[in-house]
Every structure is written in structure tokens, then in C-alpha cells.
Amino acid sequence: MEKERIVSMIGKVRKEVPLVHNITNYVTVNDCANAVLAIGASPIMADDMKETTDITSISKALVVNIGTLNERTISSMIASGKKANELNIPVIFDPVGAGASAFRNQTTKKILENVKVNIIRANLSEMSFIAGLNVSTKGVDVSKEDERNDVVSVAKNVAKMYNCVAAVTGKTDIVSDGEHIAKLSNGTELLSKVTGTGCMTSALTGSFAGVVSKYGEYDYFDAACAGISAMSIAGELAYKKTIESGTGSFHVSIIDFLSKMDEEMMSENINIEII
Amino acid sequence: MEKERIVSMIGKVRKEVPLVHNITNYVTVNDCANAVLAIGASPIMADDMKETTDITSISKALVVNIGTLNERTISSMIASGKKANELNIPVIFDPVGAGASAFRNQTTKKILENVKVNIIRANLSEMSFIAGLNVSTKGVDVSKEDERNDVVSVAKNVAKMYNCVAAVTGKTDIVSDGEHIAKLSNGTELLSKVTGTGCMTSALTGSFAGVVSKYGEYDYFDAACAGISAMSIAGELAYKKTIESGTGSFHVSIIDFLSKMDEEMMSENINIEII
């Protein structure tokens, strides 16, 4: 039931082609744009204060990613976030590396204080930081499963704290709106060997969130599940296809499968349990 | 006749290896550099005021692209543009997203007021904005064919207004120097599903423009036709090769075919009509 609803979102994205405004990092920005295009949405990257709210205003979703944080763009992130809130445009937040430096911690807090975010997509270290737990982060791309912190309770707590959907990606991905829990079990460990797979997941989630308001039947919980599933399924299929080649080919193949993704491919492969 | 002249430029680029200075966006910059290398030229990316005119001075062409516009680089764009004018180095302008925000509109105007550009390469929305028509742009990567604006007259008008070559890429690409019109009918719609194919077209056009001054037989009209044709033909061939795979492989294959492009490949595939 929920599975069918989530899977059906991809048809809506391909039909509506929502414009997705990304304020993101310079490491993975090209992959994010190509992932958004591959899934059927339309990306726009703009981060200067002189235009960022104008761009947000014409978009269907805003994705804020702090991967290569710098002072110039923080004010853009907040201004665009506020504009999105004002216009009921969904805001997806990817707190890359939260826990790794005081600057990222402060910025993460500042964004959450000033902007009502609808979906937070993070690894366990980053989400644990937001939940107020002690964390040690080893780089922005590495999410060490931390046995001390129970993933489900971290996601649920953050969802309640910020009245949002919290999506923790890892070996098993956990999505919570504070009440419901989705456990998503697609993916491959190889996804951690290509930079930007987390950022792409957030950008894809933004693409799905871009059709939420138009179709009353969906909510942000669905969008997060769809974004994560699209990435994880593409990763699984790419892994099978390129296992002999290596991570360069795997990287390319992820985009290939995202561009071929349809309701049938998602439906056949999705491994989701909703509690 | 013109076809042979245009096609022959690629041999000159591979022989001369012109240095092409790009002041461009951080989304597609890697692809632009690799496209320039693939076609046989040499890319240099530099945008800081402290060196931008030095870099322009040693280059054979300057490509200015406002894809991820920010205040820091606008002054570099103008300073390098003026330096290029002073030294008779061709200037190619890609007004990415003109029409999408007041900031992009103002910057586009500012560049055109301060720099004599030799070639403008844009989609129809962007070129219509420059022509002074009303436009609604939906993102920087999406060029919606606008039935209201006749492409040929837009290109011709802009060419006359700015005494330059105006190249409007779309389903059919139109190049005009204000007098002549080239209609180029290569390409595939899939090119719009990879970010940066427009930016790469501008960077390739810069590569061809880099041999214009050396070989008196060519002009900017030829360079624009050659740049667009190289990209469109590579796109067509890549499309045929990767149709089963997806847009990740398509993206890679575009660079592959650019790197294999020679007079024979261009001559066999080019679909150009000059009026």
C-alpha cells in the first residue's frame, strides 16, 4: 500500500519536471545536477545572495547542503530557506559533516533555528549530532555505524524535535516522521566508495519533494523514502553490472540506472518495511 | 563550400592547441575542461581578480559563462573581457540563466555594456532576453522552445545589436552574424538530460575561435558553427552507442566522441544549411 504510493511518485516527477534549487558544495554538484536530471526533475544551482531568493521563488523544492561550507553561502542558505518557508516550498537539509568541526556544528544549528526544514537527510554521525548526542565524525563521507546510538530512536527524536522527516542513511536506512518508521534495505556498501552518493540522495529527495504539494496524496515521508530508494536501487543494479570494472564505472552506472528508473524498476526492487 | 571550411577547423585546433581561458561555473567546469582537451585545445580556468587578466593575456580565446554567478567573479569577467578586447582575443559569452533572476539580467547587461563579445552562445530564452523580449526561464538547463519568438529573427537581431555572432542552440541550432544564417540540425534531445552540454558547446566554440585570428580564412561565424556541430555530432553518436545504458554512459560517450572527432567524422555527420 505505502510501497505502491511511494513507487508511484517517480511517474509524477517525470511528468511534472519540478525545478529543484540546490545550494550545495563544489565537490559533488555536477553529480547532484545529473542525478536530478536523470530522475526526471530539473536542477538549478545558485548561491549568491543577490539572486538566491529569486531562484528559490521559481522552484518547487530547495536542497541545502553544507558539504563545502563557506561564509559567503551561509546567508544565502538561510535567506533561501526563509523564502521557501514563506512560499510553502519544501526544504531538504543535508548537514554534511555535522560533528566534524565547530563551524559545521554552529551552521547546522543556525540553519535549524532560522529555517523550518521539512526533511533532514544525513548519516548517523550527522543525525546524532542534531539529536544532541556525542559524536566523533571521521570525514564527511564516512558514516560509521555507531552501536551506542540506536538509529531508529535517533531518527524519531530528530523528527519530533524539528517536526520534520528525519532520514538516516546507512547499511539500513531509517526514515521517520516522529510517528512512523520506514526501514529501507536496498543499497550496497560500494556506495560509500563514490563521493557524493549521500548528496545525490538528498538532491533526489528534493526532486520527489517537489511533487508533494501538487499531489495531496504524498507527504515528505514518502518523498524521503522515494529519494533514498531510487539511489539505493540504482546503486544495487549498478553494482551488479560493474562489479568487474571498479568504482569509476559504478559511478557512471548509478546515473544510468537513475535515468532508466520507472515505477516498474522501483517496484521490483524496493525493499521497504513501514512500522 | 562553407561546410568544408567549417569542418577543416578541427584540424587547425588539433594542430595549434589554442589555450582557452574559461571563467565559468563550478557545476560543469570539469566537463568544460575535458571537452576542450578532447577537441584538441588546452583549457585554463582562473577567475581571481589578481590574475585573471594575466591569464587572458596568454590565451587565444576567453569564454565567459555566468552559470553560478557570484559577485567575486563578475569583476574578473569584465576585466578579462576588456583585456581580451585590447589584445584582439576572441570573447565568447554564455549568459546561462539570463531571464531567470534580476541578478543574471543585470550582469548580462553589464557584461554586454563593458565588453565587446564576439560570439554569444545561448538557448532561446536567454537569447530572447538579450534581444529585449519578454521571457520566462525555467532553470538554466531547460530551453523551452518558445513558439512566440522566431529563433532566426532573435539570432539576427542580437547579432546586429551587438555586432557579433549569435548562436541559439535548441532542437535546430541557429547561428547568425546579422547577415548570414546557419541552420544546424544535428543533436539529440538527450543532450538536455546531461548538465553542462550548453556550457561545453560554448567552451568548444571558444576552442574553435582560438584559431580564427591565426587563420585569416575563418571567422567567428565558422567557429560557432564548428563548436555547435562538434557537440551535436558527438551527442548523436553517443546517443546511438549508449541508448541501452542511460545518461551516465551517454555523458562519458560525448567526451569519447569529441576526443575522436576529426574532419572525416565531422564531414560525414554534419547537417548544416547556410542561407
Added chain:
Amino acid sequence: MEKERIVSMIGKVRKEVPLVHNITNYVTVNDCANAVLAIGASPIMADDMKETTDITSISKALVVNIGTLNERTISSMIASGKKANELNIPVIFDPVGAGASAFRNQTTKKILENVKVNIIRANLSEMSFIAGLNVSTKGVDVSKEDERNDVVSVAKNVAKMYNCVAAVTGKTDIVSDGEHIAKLSNGTELLSKVTGTGCMTSALTGSFAGVVSKYGEYDYFDAACAGISAMSIAGELAYKKTIESGTGSFHVSIIDFLSKMDEEMMSENINIEII
């Protein structure tokens, strides 16, 4: 003997997964991150003054690359370099385009004056500039073998001047610690047709340097030889595999082979002579 020691480093990198802090350019940053991941290390890109020393502090190596130099990041490069010196974290310096503009020349000098670098990885033009010789650089990606400057003596001189390891990459790569000389003869000319292969070599060298302090048996000379060999061997194997396709596939295949690289692959292919 030395060959076995150098080759064995890759096992250590894959075991230790050193965190490698890169302050680098926006052209090739994605490739650098993916190369570091492919070889088994963990990349982190951060360049804002508000966090750069925090990130350096948790890293095992710092790679400073001036590819798209701008005023904002120079102070970060120096602050992180000083922090790395303080904490005995190895510093790898890639003076991209030194010799091409006064700004790059001044910055190169400023970094070398303020930071004790352990490895300089450069092409011959750039290293000749550091050696105080007259150079003319044609772009940042092009290393013209300059017959006037003897590569070995340039490397040796720079190594002595800065009490560091100097690695000059070109047709034959030369590494010197001021006393010993390694001549590395892997690679393919096609590596110069993909942007960022030099930057990736520096990032890989950083990955190997990240295990030097832990394993007393290695030094920076070994790390530079291992970084260069990994890249050159991946390039050779990728060239053989993709010769029919073009530089897009070659680019992808380089990452593929880096991700498959192990002691056996290195040992079978490495072509090194130490004098």
C-alpha cells in the same frame, strides 16, 4: 627492495583508511575525492578559515593545490599548513600553474615561506619556477618537456632548497629527496588529455603520505613514488582497455583501476629505478 617497500604501502592505505584533507580547486575536486576513495583512503574537502585548521587536525595528511587560486582560500592554505606542521601531519603541495601568473608565483612563494612542505608534486615548468629558473608556462595542464632544464637536477635542487621530496611528473617521472633519485617510467601521454590527472596524483600521494608516520618503515620519498606509480599504472591499464573508445571512457577507467589496485597489480606493473 625499495620497490617492494613502495608497493606494500597500498595495503597499509587500505587497512588504515587515512583521512586526507584537500584544499583544492573546483575543476578537479570531484576526481580527487574519488581517486582518494578508490585507493582506499578517505577524502575531506574544506577550505573556509572558520574550520580549515579543525579539519586538518583530525586528518592524516594535508594536500594543498592552487589550481583555481583565490584570495579567500590562500589564508586557509597557510593556516592549515601551519597547523599540519605543528601536529606533524604531512603536507603535500601542488603548485598548479606556478609560472603562469604573478599571483600564482607570489602565492607559491608565500606558501613555501610559511609552511614546511614535505612533498612538492609538480610538472617541470612549475618545479623549474620553484627552483628559480626562468619558465614559460602554457596553461596549467600542459607540461612541456623543456630540454634546457635537466629534470633530475631541478628535482634535486628543489628537494635540497626546501628539505623536502620533489616529484616532477612528465614523460619520465623523477622523485628526489635531495640525495636519492627515483625514475618512474609508467604512464601514457593520454593522461595529459584528461584534466586533473596531476591533481589526482597529488591527492593519491597525500593518501600514501597519510600512512608514513604510522609505519616507521616508510618515508615521503616512498609515498611520492607510490602516489605517482598508482596513477601512472592505472593510466596505462586504462589506456589499454579504452583505446578504442576515447578520453571519456579513459577517465572513468583510471578510477576503475585505482579502485582495483593492490600490491599484486602494482608489483607486476611498476617500472621504477632508484639511484
